[in-house]
Amino acid sequence: MITLAHISDIHLSPMPDVGWRDLLGKRLTGYLNWRLKRHGELNSETLAGLVAHMQAQNADFTAVTGDLVNLAMKFEVERAGEWLSALGPTDKVAVCPGNHDAYVPGALESAQDIWGDYMRGETLDDQVFPFVRRVGELAIISCSSAVPTRPFLAIGRFDEKQAERLGRILKVMGEAGYFRTVLIHHPPNAELQHPSFGLKGHKLFRQIIAEHGAELVLHGHTHRSSIHSIPGQGKEVPVVGVAAASAAQGGTLDDPARYNLFRIERAGEGWTCTMREYGFQRLGTDIVMRLQMRIC
Template sequence: MINLAHISDIHLSPMPQVGWRDLLGKRITGYLNWKLKRHDELNSETLAALVRHLQAQKADFTAVTGDLVNLALPAEIERAGDWLNALGAADKVAVCPGNHDAYVPGALESAQKVWGEYLKGETLDDGDFPFVRRIGELAVISCSSAVPTRPFLAIGRFDEAQAERLGRILRVMGEADYFRTVLIHHPPNPELQHPSFGLKGHKLFREVIAEHGAELILHGHTHRSSIHSIPGNKGEVPVVGVAAASAAQGGTLDDPARYNLFRIERAGDGWTCTMREFGFQRLGTEIVMRLQMRIC
């Protein structure tokens, strides 16, 4: 049995000291959005409580599906590196980056340098993504949909080169009979696409899964708890999203902060996977188990 934890959309706060030179280009709109809407609804106290509860579960591995930062300022990227170190050792934690981690050109490259092994794993060639982490019979495959975009856009991108590499990885891991869990920040299912914040290449991603299969897909980005599915080569593949880990109770924009814990077990020639969702309710101050269900 393997226990896999999933947390996403960290959005570390408070915002570091910002000078006017820091707000050139897209960062000015992001900063205004933070000050006017987000700073009261995404907070460090909520995040700290959720992480303490997650760490008490002693999961075998933790997947972080992006948006550790807000404007990808150098100080934010450094602080996110410290947060990852506190979350767990790099051999037990993997990150797939989100659009806020690539907020402006060069930001993701800076994050890769600072976050180091959290954004690395086995690859089939010189491409950084997807990379693979193997934990027992579990293969965690981290893709990247993170690209810098114009103001007022939060789209992601999944291109042909990454699709080709993902297909080969899924084939190899499938032939070796691993439980293949794919991480991507932007949801790939058609129900959650939108011109301003969807995934460019979502059809291509689904084509790869339809051809090669996977056992589980995890994403963030929406700040909502969700369960969907997309076709695989041997049936439907669960697609699970999780609320933002720093989302305070009483917010008007998001579900309250939550994380998911998956219990993965071998069952004859196949697998069973049971999901438990932990987090805050709309009312009350305790973190509770909100949901338990078998998803495959």
């Protein structure tokens, strides 16, 4: 049996002190949104409690599906690197980036430099994404939908070149008998698309999954718990989203902070995977198991 933890949308706080010169372009609108809305909805105390509970599960591997920072300033990216070090060693944690990690041009490249092996793995060529991490019979395949965008947009992008590489990886890992778990920040399902914050290339992503198969897709971005599916090779591929890890109780925008824990076991020629969702309720102060279900 292998256990896989999934956490997303960290949005580390508090926001560092910034000057107006630091807030040119999109960062200005992002800063105002944080000060007017988000600073009361996302907080470090909630995140610390959730992470401590998750770490007590001693999962074999932890997948972080993006948005570790808010405005992608260097101070934030460096602090996120320290947070990752506390979360676990590089051989047990992998990050796929979110739109906030690529908030402005050059931000994602800076994060790649500072986060290092947390955002690296086996690749087909000199392109960073998708990369693969293998843990026993589990293959974690990390894609990137993170691109800088104009103010008031939080869209992601999945292009044909990355799709071609993902297809080849899925084929190789499938033929080798791995449980293939694909990470992407933006949700790929049609039900969760929106012109201002959806995934450009979501149809292409689903086509690749349908053609080559996968066992599980994990995403963040919506700040809500969700379960959808994509048609695969003779079976539905579960697509699971998780609430923001720093979302405070009583917030009006998001589900309270949660993480998911997957128990993956070989069953003859196939697999079984049971998901448990842990997190805060709307009321009460305890972290509880909110859901348990077999997803494959």
